[in-house]
Amino acid sequence: xxxxxxxxxGEVRKPGIVHxxxxxxxxxxxxxxxxxGSLAIPIGFVSAFWPGQAVQSIGSIWFGWWGxxxxxLFPLISNSLSGSAPLPVSIAYLPANLLQGMVAGxxxxxxxxxxxxxxxxxxxxxxxxxxxxxxxxxxxxxTTMLVAFGLITQAAQFVSFLGWFIGxxxxxxxxxxxxxxxxxxxxxxxxxxxxxxxx
Amino acid sequence: xxxxxxxxxxxxxxxxxxxxxxxxxxxxxxxYAFHPATRLIxxxxxGVIPLFIxxxxxxxxxxxxxxxxxxxxxxxxxxLKIYMPIIFTVAIFMFxxxxxxxxxxxxxxxxEVLGITVFYQPVFFTFAAYWRLxxxxxxxxxxFSTNRERELLVGLRALRLPFVASYVVGxxxxxxxxxxxxxxxxxxxxxxxxxxxxxxxFSDQVKLYMMYLIPLFSIALRRANEISNALFARGYTLxxxxxxxxxxxxxxxxxxxxxxxxxxxxxxxxVVFVATGLAQIFFDIFAIEHSPLNILLRQALEIPS
Amino acid sequence: xxxxxVFRDLQWRYEHRKNFALKGINLEIGKNDFIGVVGPNEHGKxxxxxxxxxxxxxxxxxxxxxxxxxxxxxxxxxxALELATNVGIVFxxxxxxxxxxxxxxxLAFGLENMGFELAKIRERIEWAAEITLIQDLLDKSPYDISxxxxxxxxxxxxxxxDPPIIIMDEPTSMIDPLGKNLIFEILRRLKEASEHTLIVxxxxxxxxxxxxxxxxxxxxxxxxxxxxxxxxFADPSYLQARGxxxxxxxxxxxxxxxxxxxxxxxDLPLDLAGGIEATHxxxxxxxxx
Numbered sequence: 001x002x003x004x005x006x007x008x009x010g011e012v013r014k015p016g017i018v019h020x021x022x023x024x025x026x027x028x029x030x031x032x033x034x035x036x037g038s039l040a041i042p043i044g045f046v047s048a049f050w051p052g053q054a055v056q057s058i059g060s061i062w063f064g065w066w067g068x069x070x071x072x073l074f075p076l077i078s079n080s081l082s083g084s085a086p087l088p089v090s091i092a093y094l095p096a097n098l099l100q101g102m103v104a105g106x107x108x109x110x111x112x113x114x115x116x117x118x119x120x121x122x123x124x125x126x127x128x129x130x131x132x133x134x135x136x137x138x139x140x141x142x143t144t145m146l147v148a149f150g151l152i153t154q155a156a157q158f159v160s161f162l163g164w165f166i167g168x169x170x171x172x173x174x175x176x177x178x179x180x181x182x183x184x185x186x187x188x189x190x191x192x193x194x195x196x197x198x199x
Numbered sequence: 200x201x202x203x204x205x206x207x208x209x210x211x212x213x214x215x216x217x218x219x220x221x222x223x224x225x226x227x228x229x230x231y232a233f234h235p236a237t238r239l240i241x242x243x244x245x246g247v248i249p250l251f252i253x254x255x256x257x258x259x260x261x262x263x264x265x266x267x268x269x270x271x272x273x274x275x276x277x278x279l280k281i282y283m284p285i286i287f288t289v290a291i292f293m294f295x296x297x298x299x300x301x302x303x304x305x306x307x308x309x310x311e312v313l314g315i316t317v318f319y320q321p322v323f324f325t326f327a328a329y330w331r332l333x334x335x336x337x338x339x340x341x342x343f344s345t346n347r348e349r350e351l352l353v354g355l356r357a358l359r360l361p362f363v364a365s366y367v368v369g370x371x372x373x374x375x376x377x378x379x380x381x382x383x384x385x386x387x388x389x390x391x392x393x394x395x396x397x398x399x400x401f402s403d404q405v406k407l408y409m410m411y412l413i414p415l416f417s418i419a420l421r422r423a424n425e426i427s428n429a430l431f432a433r434g435y436t437l438x439x440x441x442x443x444x445x446x447x448x449x450x451x452x453x454x455x456x457x458x459x460x461x462x463x464x465x466x467x468x469x470v471v472f473v474a475t476g477l478a479q480i481f482f483d484i485f486a487i488e489h490s491p492l493n494i495l496l497r498q499a500l501e502i503p504s
Numbered sequence: 505x506x507x508x509x510v511f512r513d514l515q516w517r518y519e520h521r522k523n524f525a526l527k528g529i530n531l532e533i534g535k536n537d538f539i540g541v542v543g544p545n546e547h548g549k550x551x552x553x554x555x556x557x558x559x560x561x562x563x564x565x566x567x568x569x570x571x572x573x574x575x576x577x578x579x580x581x582x583x584a585l586e587l588a589t590n591v592g593i594v595f596x597x598x599x600x601x602x603x604x605x606x607x608x609x610x611l612a613f614g615l616e617n618m619g620f621e622l623a624k625i626r627e628r629i630e631w632a633a634e635i636t637l638i639q640d641l642l643d644k645s646p647y648d649i650s651x652x653x654x655x656x657x658x659x660x661x662x663x664x665x666d667p668p669i670i671i672m673d674e675p676t677s678m679i680d681p682l683g684k685n686l687i688f689e690i691l692r693r694l695k696e697a698s699e700h701t702l703i704v705x706x707x708x709x710x711x712x713x714x715x716x717x718x719x720x721x722x723x724x725x726x727x728x729x730x731x732x733x734x735x736x737f738a739d740p741s742y743l744q745a746r747g748x749x750x751x752x753x754x755x756x757x758x759x760x761x762x763x764x765x766x767x768x769x770x771d772l773p774l775d776l777a778g779g780i781e782a783t784h785x786x787x788x789x790x791x792x793x
Contacts, residue, residue, distance in 0.1 A: 017437060018427040018563075024367045025419045025426075028374025032382075033412070058416075073371070081222075081343065083285045086335030087246040149250065151328050152293065153321050155302030175412065183416045189520055191565055192423050349605040370603055376647065377599075425600035431563050432601075433614040433661070434588030441619025442585045450612035450625045 004188045005112050005195050013199040022192040023066040023073075030055040030074030035082045037171070052078065053100055053138065053168040054176035057130040060105025061115050061180065062187045064194035071101020089149055096141035103137070104130035105197070116184035117177060126180065131172040139164035216275055219347045225273040230345045237461040238346055239354030244468045245338025249331045251479040253487040258330040265337035274344040282340060290329055297325040308502045319502055327487050348372045353452050362439060362447065370426070374419075381418050385411055506576070508669055508701045509533040509556055514570035516551060516560055525551040527725040528570070533703065535668070538695050540716035540733070541705040544747035548725045549705045553671045555579065556703065558587035574669065589618065592662035596674035598654035602646040607638065607657050610646050614665040632664035636690055652683020659690060669701045670694070676708055684708065691715055713737065713751045714775040721748060734772045753779025760786050 007013070034052035052075065059067025075097050079085040085093065107129030108115060113122050143160045146152045152160055187193050216223040230238060245265060249258050269276060298317050301307065307318040346354075348369065355365045390396075396404055439447050478484040487493060496502075511531040517524040525548050533539055541549050554560045558579045561568040572579045574590050595601050604610040611632060615625040633639045636656040641649055646657055655675055662670055672691075676684040688711045694700055695715050706712040713719070719736035721729040723746050729736060737743065737750040740758055749755075753773045760766045765786040773779045 016427070017430050017435065018423055020363065020367060020437065021370065021427045021430065022419075022423045024370035025374045025423050027367070027371035028376075028378055029415070029419060031371060031375040032378050036408075073367075077371070077375075080339045083282045083336045083339065086249075086332065086339060087243070088250055088335070150253070150324075151332055153297060153302055153324065155300045155321070156293075156296040159296050159300060178410070179412055179416055182413050186417055186420060190420050190424070192420065347605065349609065352605065366603075369605060373603065373605065373647075380647075422600065425595070425597070426603055428559055428563050429595070429601040429603065431559060431584045432557060432588060432593045432595075433665070434585045434617040435613075436584055436617070440585065441617060442589045443619035445619040445621070447616050447619060448622050448625060450616055450622060450629075451606075451609050453622050 003112055004114060005109055007195055013195060015199045016191075018192045019063065019066045019194070019199065022063055023070050026055070026059045026063065026067055026070040027074045027077075030059070030070060031078045031081070034074055034078030049171055050168050051171040051175045053131075053135060054172040054179065056097065056101035057104035057126075057134060057172060057176050058179055060101045060103075061108045061130070062184070062193055064105055064109075064197040064199075065102065066194065066198070068098055068102035068105055072098035089145060089151065092145040092149065093138075093142050096138040096145075099141075100134040100138040103134045109197070114184075115180050115188065117181050123177065126177060127173055130176060131169050135165050135168040135172065138168065216278075217347070222343050223275065223278050224345055224347055225275070228272045228274075228345055230272045232458075232460065233464060234357070234455050234457050234461045235346065235350040235354035236357035237457075237464050238342065238350065239358065240465055240468055242338060242342035244472055245341065246335050248472055248475055249334040249338075251475050252331065252334075252485040253327055253479075254485050254490040255327040255330040256490060256492060257485060258327070258334040261334040262330065262337055265334065265341050268341055269337075269344065272341070272345045274341075279340060279344070282336070286333065286336070289332065293325050293329055294322070297321045308500070310500065319496075319500065323493055323496070324487065327490065349451065353455055356449055356452055357455075362449075363437060374422070377422065378415060378419070381415055382411055385414060505535055507532040508535045508537075508575060510573045511555075512571045512573075514555060514572055515568070516555060517567040519565040521566075523725075524567075525725055526555065529555075529727055531720075531727055531730065533701060535701055536698050538691075538702045538715055538717045539704070540709075540712045540719045541703060541722060542707070542709060542712075542719060542748045543722035543728070548722045550673055551725075552722060553593065553673050553703060553705055556669070557591045557593040557671055558582060558584070559593075562587075585617070588614065588665065588667070590667055591669045591671060592665055592667040593671040593673065594655070594658050594662050594675050596677045598651065598658045598678070599647065601658045601661070602654070605645060606642065607644055607646050607649075608642040610657060611642075611661055611664050614661055618665065628664045628666065632660040635663060635693065636660040637686070650680075650683070652679045652686060655679055655683065655687060656690070659687070663694075667700075669703070671703045671705075673705045674707065675704070676706065684711070688712075688715070709749060710751050710775075713754070714778075721746060733774060737772060737774070751775065753782075757782045765790065 030052055033055050034050070037050035037052050055074070056067075056071035059070045061067070063070075072094050075085075075093060076087070076090045079090040079093075080087060104126070107113070107125060111125055111129075113125045115122075117123050117126060139161045142164055143152070143157045146160060147154055147157050217226050233241075245261070249261060252258055252261070266276075269279075298315065301318045301321045304320070307320050309316050310319055351372075352365050352369045355368060356362065360368075386396075396407065399407065434442065441447055475485070479486075483489075509532070511529040514526055514529040515524050516526040529552065541552065543549050551560065554564070555572055556574065556579070560566070561580060562584065568580065574582070574587070577586070579587065602610055604613055608629065611629045612625055615628055620628070629642075630639075633642060636659050638653065638656050638660055641653060641657065646654060649657070655678075659672070659675070676687050679687065691702065691704065692715060694702060704712060704716070713733055716733050718731060719729070719733050720727060721736070721743070728746060729743075737754045740750045740755055743750060750758075751774055753776055756779055757766065757770065757773055760782065761768050761770065766782060766789070770782060770785070771778075773782050
């Protein structure tokens with residue numbers, strides 16, 4: 001099967017309005033998914049079920065850094081709408097949210113992994129780089145920020161980390177995997193799909 | 200009749216509310232006399248100032264100010280019920296964790312409460328942190344209960360956010376609304392074909408919701424093409440270049456104007472914010488040790504300061 | 505008078521498709537003409553108008569051969585701003601065209617892109633709102649109004665920019681009958697003002713034909729027929745074989761001619777009033793014979 005990341009001979013891809021629009025639409029999707037997740041099973045500052053991270057990974061896999069930017073942007077709004085984090089805390093989460101999104105996009109391009117996850121090998125790349133590593137980074141950073149803002153004690157950090165990590169990872173693997181499997185064939189044929197990081 | 204308006208009864212009076220993506224906002228409110236930028240600054244003020252304040256009484260006072268502003272702003276407080284679960288679960292989570300995992304510090308004072316050993320200092324710290332969080336949360340609730348998406352965008356642009364960035368924020372919010380509408384249509388279509396979600400197990404409901412995302416992502420792809428075509432057809436360029444060569448005007452922002460009350464409000468907020476920040480950073484005025492409740496409890500429990 | 509639009513052997517194939525959607529279009533459209541574009545689905549109508557507006561090739565990937573010129577400048581060499589200044593397009597799905605929070609913002613958006621001053625923007629918004637009867641919708645969200653209202657807002661957005669060429673791609677396809685009538689009433693007013701070149705893609709021939717100066721039939725990616733309206737409908741069986749029905753009044757009068765109730769030289773009607781007049785004539789001939 002042809003590699004979806006490969007540029008065809010003579011193919012020129014440039015960032016355009018469609019990418020900015022896709023950034024906005026994906027942010028919108030993330031707002032809804034993130035708000036729903038935060039309100040679904042809240043356990044304090046973390047949610048036991050936050051499928052928003054799936055949107056973060058999927059976004060950067062399909063749309064490169066446009067999806068990465070959306071990954072950082074939508075939690076600012078979804079956290080405010082759901083009340084799960086005040087604005088300064090959401091802003092402090094920003095680096096982690098950006099990384100949570102971008103890691104998957106980087107890995108899929110680096111390892112030339114087919115986003116439609118046709119075999120077990122692609123699934124493992126997704127589980128590791130699309131779910132486990134981003135959520136470990138996100139949970140570590142996020143709980144550190146909660147301690148720094150005095151919203152949780154140092155002693156509570158590990159429990160919060162576990163809740164954050166598990167609450168994000170499981171829905172990411174299930175939801176993200178399903179969406180990548182069934183929707184990627186459509187996406188790779190669209191003009192918004194990014195073979196590189198910006199186009 | 201305005202199709203967006205909903206009649207809402209509050210304590211025997213009938214008030215009208217307008218539905219926005221961000222929630223419901225009152226049709227009339229004294230807040231609307233202020234420029235959107237002033238309201239956005241209020242949001243930032245109420246959302247950030249509790250970070251400097253570790254005295255729970257002061258944060259409770261801020262919370263009461265928020266509630267008073269909600270009332271003054273004619274917000275239907277019944278609609279704020281959706282935040283109740285998170286307010287309670289945050290409290291349950293925070294206090295459960297601090298009781299079960301208080302940390303180790305020789306200066307902590309153990310207390311026996313209903314047969315459980317708790318430590319005073321981390322519990323009081325958690326109590327103070329909780330009210331800090333709630334005060335910040337209600338600042339956010341106040342903002343989103345009194346501002347439409349349009350005012351958010353005007354506020355952001357008034358604070359000099361570049362047009363492209365504010366356009367992305369606006370389109371994101373609009374996309375969230377479209378997404379929710381598409382989701383509702385898909386659900387209705389399934390229910391029309393006999394799907395009864397109430398009879399399903401929770402895990403099946405979760406699977407069902409997750410499967411909805413597949414057609415919704417496909418719809419998003421189509422919308423991206425359509426919207427980018429619409430932007431092209433309206434002559435939008437990412438560089439902001441115009442056909443006349445003149446700078447791009449902001450028509451909607453021009454329909455709002457500042458008044459004396461805006462300047463007064465902004466000056467007051469800035470002064471209070473700076474004063475609070477300086478007072479805490481240089482003089483520790485809002486430190487938890489200065490909480491009257493903390494002092495009272497320590498005296499009552501004979502805990503040395 | 506120089507034509508507004510000139511096609512020179514335009515060919516277009518979409519990316520990922522095997523066949524060309526446009527197979528060599530040669531066409532001239534005059535200034536201030538009202539052109540009705542008809543034809544079966546998937547035969548190139550939308551592609552044709554997308555090529556005029558510049559969406560092809562600027563917004564779609566594919567193979568582009570030949571050229572189109574709008575007021576003497578090649579579409580391929582023009583950018584979004586130049587094209588939007590000259591060509592406005594209304595799509596069939598009104599909702600896909602909206603990106604702003606209120607109708608007023610939606611109307612202002614294109615005008616802001618063009619760099620107009622605030623006073624002019626205000627003036628254009630008021631004018632466009634008046635023509636399309638949406639004055640009381642300005643403060644509403646474009647997503648919370650009916651389908652007919654949405655399409656009128658979409659038309660108002662294009663009118664506000666006042667481009668010399670206005671394209672409408674199946675503007676009534678997603679609208680109720682009353683809404684359709686309002687849209688065609690707007691088209692009638694625009695035609696009377698005679699200040700724009702209007703190109704309307706429609707399946708609703710009944711209401712389109714009385715307004716159009718010329719009709720264009722797109723069939724299998726080519727311009728199959730491009731004639732003044734009455735000549736266009738002179739051969740209904742030819743059109744029917746290509747999926748286009750003539751207006752009922754036209755067909756009825758053609759039947760009367762075939763039955764020798766009317767002379768072949770009679771002016772074919774395109775609307776109900778013309779059909780009634782022709783029927784009166786037929787009845788008078790019959791009573792006098």
